Amino acid sequence: MNAPPSGSPDSADSDSARRTGAPVDAAGGAPAHSGGGDADPTITITANRHRVRVIHQGVTFADTQAALTLSESGYPDVFYFPRADVNMARLVRSDHKTHCPHKGEASYFHLHTEDETIENVVWSYENPFEQVKRIAGYLAFFVSRVDRIDQTS
Numbered sequence: 001m002n003a004p005p006s007g008s009p010d011s012a013d014s015d016s017a018r019r020t021g022a023p024v025d026a027a028g029g030a031p032a033h034s035g036g037g038d039a040d041p042t043i044t045i046t047a048n049r050h051r052v053r054v055i056h057q058g059v060t061f062a063d064t065q066a067a068l069t070l071s072e073s074g075y076p077d078v079f080y081f082p083r084a085d086v087n088m089a090r091l092v093r094s095d096h097k098t099h100c101p102h103k104g105e106a107s108y109f110h111l112h113t114e115d116e117t118i119e120n121v122v123w124s125y126e127n128p129f130e131q132v133k134r135i136a137g138y139l140a141f142f143v144s145r146v147d148r149i150d151q152t153s
Contacts, residue, residue: 123142
């Protein structure tokens with residue numbers, strides 16, 4: 001998997017992406033979902049039975065005890081949420097898409113809060129490659145664009 005391209009339009013997102021496992025694409029600063037430099041990265045997906053929440057501006061937008069944790073060599077873990085545990089009324093599908101050679105095509109969603117719209121903050125692999133089919137339809141949040149993503153017992 002490749003590192004974010006140099007000259008990415010949003011270097012703060014690029015730095016954050018390196019910390020969160022969500023690389024930045026050159027077009028819009030959203031996660032490109034390519035990995036950490038390995039030609040054949042190790043990707044594992046495990047059931048996460050901890051409570052995982054996405055909180056922004058004091059509002060909980062996702063809350064689950066059924067997350068999947070995707071671990072990819074060279075990057076921090078990424079939490080994938082079942083749609084049933086995400087406030088889908090706050091999400092609007094984006095036209096933005098990226099492609100990962102190891103996961104497939106990612107679709108994006110904007111998050112509408114009381115005060116703003118956060119563009120391309122959520123991604124989903126709706127028809128991922130066979131090796132990662134467990135994340136099909138799940139949603140992941142770009143951690144640098146929300147206040148916090150908590151995992152508790």
